[in-house]
Amino acid sequence: MEAVSQQIPLEHFLVLSAILFSIGVYGVLTRRNAVLILMSVELMLNAASINMVAFAAYASPEAFTGIIFAIFIITIAAAEVGLALAIILRIFRNRGTANVDEVNALKW
């Protein structure tokens, strides 16, 4: 393991991740197409990964748990996207829409 000097404080990465996460939250709250909501969720997952990798690089370089976590996040994200798209496709075939506002069969 070699040490690299970047002259970028840890806070910069955390602020970038906070901005990306908030953009993702806005997308999840406003988008009505289910696939676009999924894209916003991907943004939020990436923001979390940036956080983990930044902490791994700055705070615990000997354990690098954050990098391992980021690898698992990417794996779970791949599984999540595959399954979510299958569900969206099924909803689209049955109801003719991918708009989450119109899929309200379970709404009381």
Next chain:
Amino acid sequence: MTVAQLIFYVIAALAVAGGLGVVLARNTVYAALFLILALLAVAGIYILLASEFLALVQVLIYAGAITVLLLFGLMLTRVDDLEESMVGAQWPLAAVASALLMGLLITTVATSDWPGDADGMITRIPFETLGQALFRQWAVPFEIASLVLLIALVGAIVLTHDEEGDVEETK
């Protein structure tokens, strides 16, 4: 300002621009392309954090596979790009909520005392060390992750598979 800092600001601006494009684009395909931009920028951030392996995985799996899958999803569920069907009526409330969340997070980051050297020294983890940790220390979570992938993909096949009965009804 050093070269690394300049590169960081450029990449961060690209990531934020891509993210804004994802949530604001009127055309769904443009949103997917903006997502590719944001994901590639995040790969650049990983390189700045000396995690080349994660950057490669990010480009291959996120920017490559997941975005193509999302584009397929868009293509198969396409009805129209009507503007009123893109964004819900609650968008001002959502903008206020996410702005408040961003303010809260940034304030917390700015006022907290973080570990790590002030001169920004980080450690580059070699591929070999990472692989050894993944297959020894993290072997059980690794196997569980592969099981989760298998179950998710079998589930996806089962969900999208057309049974004999509902072929006529859908065509």
